[in-house]
Amino acid sequence: MKYDLGSGEYKNWIVSENDFDSLYLGKCESIMCLGNGYLGLRSATEEKYVGETRDMLIAGTFNKFDDEVTELPNAADLTEITIFINGDRFSLLQGNVRDYSRSLNLKNGELTRSFIWTNKDFGDIKFEFKRFVSLNDLHLIGQRVSITPIEKNLDIKIQSGINGQVSNTGAQHFSEGEKRVYDAKYIQYTQKTTESNIDFVLNTVNSFEINSETVKPNSLIVMDRRKVYYNYEMSIEKSSTLVIEKISNVFTSRDKECEGLSYEELKELSLKRIKEESVRGYETLQSESAKAWEEKIWSKCSITINSQNDYEQLAIRFAQYHLVVMTPGHDNRMNIGAKGLSGEGYKGHTFWDTEIFMLPYFIYTDPKVAKSLLEYRYLTLAGARKKAKENGYEGSQFPWESAWLEDGEVTPIWGSADVITGKAEKIWTGFIEIHVTSDVVYGTWHYYNATNDQEFMDTCGYEIIFDCATFWQSRLEWNEEKQIFEITGVIGPDEYKEHVDNNAFTNYTAKWNLDLAMNYYNELKENRRDLFDKLNEKLNLDENFTKWASKVDKVYLPKPNEDNIIPQDDTYLTKEIIDLTKYKNQTNIGSFFKDYNMHQANEIQVSKQADIMVLFLLLEGLFSEEVKKANWEYYEPKTLHDSSLSLSTHCTLANDLGHSELSYELFRKACDIDLGPNMKTSDAGIHSASLGGVWQCIVNGFGGVRMIDGNLRINPCLPKTWNKLELPLHWHGDLLNISITSEELNIVNTTNNNEEIRFIHKGNECKLTNSITIKLA
């Protein structure tokens, strides 16, 4: 990978590779993925290779294949363009390549690939491929291929159309659909998901220029099973440039804007649109998308890192780029997948990742999107109630993996191989990783406290918080001997410990949820009688309050032992301690499981990821500095960071605890998760949470920004190599511009709609009217 290709306007905006290696196709397919929150398009190359994964995923279009769990179906491929030179199929595996470069421009969302290639007696041929997914028109994909034979005249054949033979790693989610060509030019292909009955309509059209003159090559339409394409044949003289523009679009019957349209109307609309769009040409369409990136994103959300190391500026832009691409902010019936829309990993499902790792970015950077993500949780309450009921509980239990609104739990049941028994391991998270319910409550509370969005609370927030408290009180188990309420048989955030009792994170956040609900109950009953009555009727609050109150004070909260260590669960501290050096590295994630199975991991003091540390971050007021420090020293060495959700938490905590260098080191590792040199770990898609985590390292970690009980706290501590950090921060409806150096914290309220903002710096409460500067030294 190459990070410094950008210069001038594009300095620290370009991610690139300058070697093609077919062993590592997944890396750039994922990290150079294009999209706009509506659709995600993996950057598989125009020509096909063994080992590639061609994915186009449309947010929210979940379908179940057979008895598997629901997933985002891989729509028909629009991007394949097969090029034959003098009868040979063009492939970078053959012949010689030089001046190779593939780059993603994060600023304008355009992907470019160029090189000079030769094979046999073809002489040098210059290729350039460009591609974008429009941020201006969510349905639009543009491609532009230029071919210049430098030394010899060539016969060129192009195959280009729509290929519905793709699947999700073998699972086929679509009926075959209709194939049609209009005006001997526009190709239309329709598909319908087999179980959820969503219509997809895809259109594409190819046009050709030689030396900027439109040409009409010999063409022949071919319809195959699930496939429709044109064969075009032409000759190009040396030094001439052939340009192929392929403009495509995709619509589905699940699109909000298409609600009420019949299948035939959907076909008409999309065909009309492709006709209108394609005549305007690649350049125009691409520049409109670039303008949208500038106006909607970068002019509003840019974070500036003035560092000795340019990579860090690139890394936050990379994270922000993907947070836009992955997030269906246009439709509150959809949420973010653990791999965004960049790959089939985790099937497009939403996890606690959203509330704990991505939501903070949107709360502080683009609160409207944050609200939409939480409204999604509100809209899935029916599924959460179903899950609770099926498990014999009350209230709402959010699913560990969440998909379409009414789906409920969609975690698959079987995972990878147990190296000892030869069987597939059972995936327990869907059954017992129950802390997600508190995490959604936390996200709700976090959003509310940072935005003051009372309307959201009234329509969605209180209901989520109350009904989750009701779940927790029903989930608590009375221990007669100890006279306490326990929560046994769970998985906490650390997924290398299954079936544990009293996971600290789970118990603390459950009690916190009960406390929160009780506070809001009292508050609403006293001050918001109409709303209270409505919610009381719907959620049976009076009766449930009695239950909450009867249990809340007897919830068992694991306390620090004589060494100040909080047991992660009832038995963690009693387990064997082994030398983990071999496994504690980021270049060989998951290597522990080449030697141990889950059963054995359960018997060792080894953690996949941050567990108690997340608790410290979310509810920092509950624990003393000494306890935090002692636990950090104890757990950090035992944490393999085998989850991409781990590093940002440890980075932030390390900075809190004064371990600046380690904090910086963890930040750099967090930046590397997708962007870095590991060429295999992003194969199944980018790590959505880790990209939110990069923002958390910078803003929560080095920036020291935190919401503490409804107050904004800012305790910055920049890495030594940083001169300045500038970032936008939305708070209570105002947009603050924050600027931090090693000497100074400067805050400017650019909106100032509200009353004075109270914020806390190093324990001191401050007031901000228009701007404030605080000396840090």
Next chain:
Amino acid sequence: MKYDLGSGEYKNWIVSENDFDSLYLGKCESIMCLGNGYLGLRSATEEKYVGETRDMLIAGTFNKFDDEVTELPNAADLTEITIFINGDRFSLLQGNVRDYSRSLNLKNGELTRSFIWTNKDFGDIKFEFKRFVSLNDLHLIGQRVSITPIEKNLDIKIQSGINGQVSNTGAQHFSEGEKRVYDAKYIQYTQKTTESNIDFVLNTVNSFEINSETVKPNSLIVMDRRKVYYNYEMSIEKSSTLVIEKISNVFTSRDKECEGLSYEELKELSLKRIKEESVRGYETLQSESAKAWEEKIWSKCSITINSQNDYEQLAIRFAQYHLVVMTPGHDNRMNIGAKGLSGEGYKGHTFWDTEIFMLPYFIYTDPKVAKSLLEYRYLTLAGARKKAKENGYEGSQFPWESAWLEDGEVTPIWGSADVITGKAEKIWTGFIEIHVTSDVVYGTWHYYNATNDQEFMDTCGYEIIFDCATFWQSRLEWNEEKQIFEITGVIGPDEYKEHVDNNAFTNYTAKWNLDLAMNYYNELKENRRDLFDKLNEKLNLDENFTKWASKVDKVYLPKPNEDNIIPQDDTYLTKEIIDLTKYKNQTNIGSFFKDYNMHQANEIQVSKQADIMVLFLLLEGLFSEEVKKANWEYYEPKTLHDSSLSLSTHCTLANDLGHSELSYELFRKACDIDLGPNMKTSDAGIHSASLGGVWQCIVNGFGGVRMIDGNLRINPCLPKTWNKLELPLHWHGDLLNISITSEELNIVNTTNNNEEIRFIHKGNECKLTNSITIKLA
């Protein structure tokens, strides 16, 4: 392609290629396909390439995906072996290859691929890949890969296991299934078809030797979605040879021998078998398969062509090899697919191809298999009755495309593109190509007359013939004006004419079916009262006979016009005649449809294939020599032979009519259909009927062998370049050895179980006791 690689024992037994070209993968995948009638395995290479089609099809395991028609599902791939050399994935697209050869040994069923390859600084490496599908044990597949680094020590990584991510051109027929490893060695993968609920259990095991010493490389099991495999790592010193043996098997719950076994028992049985088999090793298992080829096939069915051109001997062996591989003779619930088991083309469906083009081979060469194929038709009568009923007719109407027993009609509805309108063309054959019903009757009658198998007639044959006659009488349409029964709106054998009235082939064979049924009715009523009563009760014969008799003499049979031309249908002769030269060539099959659509083809005197010529062949006694000659002259120039079912008929007719040279030319073209140099036309699988057609050219054509009204007729006329033709011929339960030169016809009855055989030569009836020699000159 190369045809003369075989020498000594293997002279004219080896089909080979000596260039690897990734544009033409389908050619050798299909024509070098391995199998045994139970399973067919396309010969995709161990390493994967873009453009390949990896298929393993198990006869009779039909499944419907979504609302598509049923097809043979592509089972999980057992053959993939990915080889990494010093970390690079081995591919013939990279580096340099020399001494390349891939060959199929038709005698022993073994596929071999060998070459010397080098890339980067690896030095020369010698590779050899061998593979067979056992004819001795229908479930067994063996592979053997040997790698010899000649100049450098190498690090080798092998990925090998079972991959269920394959599909049928995108359609997925299987649930994901179970993955399991036993004894840290045996990999088991199960799949279940989604609609027909057939369990598939696949097992595989890899073993390793270096210089003939068993080695145990570092290994790690990987389970992915629909995929389970081992990664093996080892180092090899230069000049050492690494040998990998991969022994696999596949069982399904549809296997006759597994009837009554539970899923768990199927898993146990197949695992037990793979354990027993794999210890015996590739060499032993392969030689047992080779022995089965010798004992079951070649020692019994060999045809010897002593010709100036060795290609012809190879061609008949190639045809016979594939007729064995494609034919599920082990199970009468199954029949032959139009592409055998060699590809996804025509979905494994059975057409009239069986009775008219492949059945004759089996009737005369392996009558037990012929019987099984006809029993299949008997077992599908329920579906044929359903189809008749659905169409408003009586009796049994055999489906144009036939799959599992009760399926009925399974022809798909939409085909390739109409180049004029841009829409997919509707496939009408399933609705109106109704002559298949007569074709099945013809096959039944042919088998009976050639074998005297009365038991088959009693249990199956009469019922087929009677109930099809009942269909025809109900299908006839009364023309009040002309006072005749017509058959309108059909497709005859010539599929370039849709919705025609009174196709001669259809009308003549329908009337023939009625006559035949009436004769058998009278015969049984008179001589076989018990059987008659049983059939009468079941098929309502008395009432139906009255209907047959009331219509049979008024069936309209198109008569020769003043030029002796029989109109193929009511309007053919009135249509435009155009210059067809451009389209009448075998190198560009179907090129007519690049310029015309079906609607236009309907208005031109152009034929896809033999139509009236087939009628002449089946019912030659109905037409005079002059009529045959005149029609030949008229229709041959208008017949594009765009169907692979066409050439053998025209070849045989040409020989009958004295056009020896043209006959030979057509024979050579027929041999070339799959075996020849066209590298694209076999992509979707071999052309089953054309391989039966090669036998027909030789035996019916040059050998002049025909069944005429229950008598054996032999009128040989060898091509000039042939010295001698020797062939086995089963007749009325005896095995005759026929030997033909330009001077002599010699017949030896090797069995002589029966009374004298009467046969006809040039119109003279002869008698054969032990042997007879007839001078031809």
